Amino acid sequence: MITGAVEEGGVVRWLIVGGIAAFWLFQVWANRPVAYGPGVLAPEEPRQKIYAASQTVACNGYNLKLLASFDITAKVLSRRTYHGQRGDELSPLDLALGWGPMSDESILKDISISQYGRWYHWHVRQFPIPRREIEKHSANMHLIPATPELSRALQDIRTGQIVTLRGYLVEVTAPDGWRWRSSLSREDTGAHSCEVMYVESLE
Numbered sequence: 749m750i751t752g753a754v755e756e757g758g759v760v761r762w763l764i765v766g767g768i769a770a771f772w773l774f775q776v777w778a779n780r781p782v783a784y785g786p787g788v789l790a791p792e793e794p795r796q797k798i799y800a801a802s803q804t805v806a807c808n809g810y811n812l813k814l815l816a817s818f819d820i821t822a823k824v825l826s827r828r829t830y831h832g833q834r835g836d837e838l839s840p841l842d843l844a845l846g847w848g849p850m851s852d853e854s855i856l857k858d859i860s861i862s863q864y865g866r867w868y869h870w871h872v873r874q875f876p877i878p879r880r881e882i883e884k885h886s887a888n889m890h891l892i893p894a895t896p897e898l899s900r901a902l903q904d905i906r907t908g909q910i911v912t913l914r915g916y917l918v919e920v921t922a923p924d925g926w927r928w929r930s931s932l933s934r935e936d937t938g939a940h941s942c943e944v945m946y947v948e949s950l951e
Contacts, residue, residue: 782908786854794820823851914949
């Protein structure tokens, strides 16, 4: 009886280990980067129109002031989900996006890209294009989904995909005075240069 119990426990343990391994392999496969080959895949500049009037949207206990309508088609250079810090419950996902030359895989193969701390970082051994072209054709976007369905769809985005996002660049405020404001330029760098985007549509 004791021996049988040990053997049964061993089978259960191996089934659990096998299930975890299968789930991990599926996640790796499902989230593998997408490759299309060389060539500019997102040639257009992001489209932005400044809002003259003051308009706000309530979202998850925050107020979002609409600063500009925003429409971008770009290649996903990197993606990262965040949890546990201020604003993460509102905007759990950052996408580093590239357009123009920064959507060309023959250029991107020479650029190392990463994200952490709500920043997007890139590194090169030798510039495949001028530094300023990298800075002007890529950006880190803090995404605020307008609906639960959009939130789930955004989480399914894979590195390398071409996506179109439509919505608004916003300034977020909380009742305690906390504030998070989007950049309104694609040419700035460093602190406060990221876009905070309220996403209403994803393709």
